[in-house]
Amino acid sequence: MEKLSEQDIEKRLLHFPDWDYFDNAIHAEFEFENFKDCFSAMSRIAFECEALNHHPDWSNVYNILSISLSTHDANGVTLKDFQLAEAIEAIVEVEE
Structure with missing residues (x-):
């Protein structure tokens, strides 16, 4: 899977308002x-x-879930990360 450019990442994040890009x-x-x-x-x-x-890098403390997604093989963010973010959003939406 190919690493996305920072511009592509920022554009895709427009559809994921709960997500930020850094590190x-x-x-x-x-x-x-x-x-x-x-x-x-x-x-x-x-x-x-x-x-x-x-698999995400994630942790939770009581009722807070923190998630970081990156594709280690590509050394950055790929489409795979956005596919998982979309699945996570669908699950979290149901839980709320």
Whole structure:
């Protein structure tokens, strides 16, 4: 998968208002009602990650989920990252 230019990344981010680009990755932070809802979303996201064979750098503290997406093989952001971001958005939207 080919690394996207910064211009392409910024253009694609127009469709992902919860995401930002910095440190060679796209990042988002989501807040849930409680830990259980956050962990439930993480579990659902994990299945999407496996299906796409693409795994985030993520963490959670209580009800906050922080996600960074970058394609290590390409040393930057690729279409694969945006595919996973789209799946994450669909899951998080349902949880809210």
